[in-house]
Amino acid sequence: MDQSVRSDETGAATGSAAGRRGPAARPRVVLEGVGKEFPSSGGHGLTVLDDIDLVIEDREFLSIVGPSGCGKSTLLRLISGLMPPSRGRVLVDGAVVTGPPPDVGFMFQRDTLMPWATVAQNIGLGLELNGTPKGAHEARIAELLDLLGLAKFRDFLPAALSGGMRQRVALGRLLAYAPALYLMDEPFGALDAMTKMAMGRELLRIWSRYDKSVVFVTHDIEEAVGLSDRVVVMAAHPGRIVSEYVIDLPRPRDFRAVRLLPEFRALCETIWRDIGVE
Numbered sequence: 001m002d003q004s005v006r007s008d009e010t011g012a013a014t015g016s017a018a019g020r021r022g023p024a025a026r027p028r029v030v031l032e033g034v035g036k037e038f039p040s041s042g043g044h045g046l047t048v049l050d051d052i053d054l055v056i057e058d059r060e061f062l063s064i065v066g067p068s069g070c071g072k073s074t075l076l077r078l079i080s081g082l083m084p085p086s087r088g089r090v091l092v093d094g095a096v097v098t099g100p101p102p103d104v105g106f107m108f109q110r111d112t113l114m115p116w117a118t119v120a121q122n123i124g125l126g127l128e129l130n131g132t133p134k135g136a137h138e139a140r141i142a143e144l145l146d147l148l149g150l151a152k153f154r155d156f157l158p159a160a161l162s163g164g165m166r167q168r169v170a171l172g173r174l175l176a177y178a179p180a181l182y183l184m185d186e187p188f189g190a191l192d193a194m195t196k197m198a199m200g201r202e203l204l205r206i207w208s209r210y211d212k213s214v215v216f217v218t219h220d221i222e223e224a225v226g227l228s229d230r231v232v233v234m235a236a237h238p239g240r241i242v243s244e245y246v247i248d249l250p251r252p253r254d255f256r257a258v259r260l261l262p263e264f265r266a267l268c269e270t271i272w273r274d275i276g277v278e
C-alpha cells in the first residue's frame with residue numbers, strides 16, 4: 001500500500017478525525033487481516049477480499065472507492081455483521097462483530113423500504129428504532145421530507161416512487177435513525193445531480209454537527225474527495241487496498257465549492273490514476 005499519504009499520528013495538522021477526537025478515543029472500526037471467500041461454480045473458493053487491514057477512527061468520514069467487483073460492498077457487509085469474514089476479524093467499538101452491531105445504520109445500494117408502509121411511515125421507523133418520543137415524530141418527519149424533496153409524497157407507498165425517490169426515503173430513514181456509525185453503499189447512486197448535491201451537504205452537516213462516523217462506498221471519486229477525511233482505494237481480483245489519501249481540504253467544507261480548489265482536482269486525478277484510469 002502507498003503509505004506516503006497516510007495521516008500523521010495525531011491528525012492535528014490535517015484537521016482530520018484523529019485531530020478532532022483527541023488522543024483517548026477508541027477506533028470505531030478495526031479490520032485485521034480480513035479475507036472473504038465465496039463458493040464458486042468450479043468448486044474452488046473465489047477470494048473476494050484478501051488481507052484487509054483498516055482502522056476507521058471515531059468521527060472519521062472515510063470513503064472507499066475502486067472498480068466494480070473489487071469487494072467494496074462485501075467489505076461494508078462484513079462491518080455491518082450481515083456476513084462473517086473467512087479470515088481475520090472485524091471489530092466495531094472494540095467488540096468482535098458477530099451480527100449487526102448496536103448504533104450502526106446501513107444504507108445499501110438496493111433500498112430496503114417496507115413496501116406496505118408510506119414514505120412518512122418508512123422514515124418514521126428510523127425514529128422508532130432510536131427511541132425518539134412519539135410527540136417529536138411529526139416535526140422531524142416533516143423536516144426530513146422537506147429536505148429530501150418528498151413532502152408531496154408523504155402518503156405514497158414505495159411502489160409508486162421512482163428509484164431515486166426510494167433512495168431518498170431510505171436516506172431519510174437513516175438520517176431519522178441517526179446512528180453513531182453510518183455504513184453507506186452508493187447512497188446517492190440513483191440521485192440526479194441537484195439532489196446529490198443537497199444530500200451531500202446535509203450528510204456533511206449531520207456528520208460534523210453530531211460527531212458521526214461514516215463509511216461511504218462510491219464510484220464517484222469527486223463525491224468521495226468532497227466528503228471525506230480519508231479515501232481508501234481498492235483494486236480487484238482479489239479485492240485489496242492499494243492506496244489511501246488523507247483529504248486535507250478545509251472543514252467545514254462546502255460540498256460544491258470545494259471542487260473548485262486546485263488541490264481537490266489534483267487529488268481526484270491521482271485517485272483516478274490509482275484506479276487505472278488515465
Ligand SMILES: Nc1ncnc2c1ncn2[C@@H]1O[C@H](COP(=O)(O)OP(=O)(O)OP(=O)(O)O)[C@@H](O)[C@H]1O
Pocket residue numbers: 038039048066067068069070071072073074075
Ligand atoms: N453473496 C455472494 N456470493 C457469491 N459471490 C459474491 C457474493 N457477494 C459478492 N460476490 C462477488 O464478490 C465480488 C465483489 O462484489 P462486491 O459487490 O463486494 O463488489 P463491489 O466493489 O461493491 O462492486 P460494485 O462497485 O459493482 O457494486 C464480485 O465478484 C461478486 O460477484
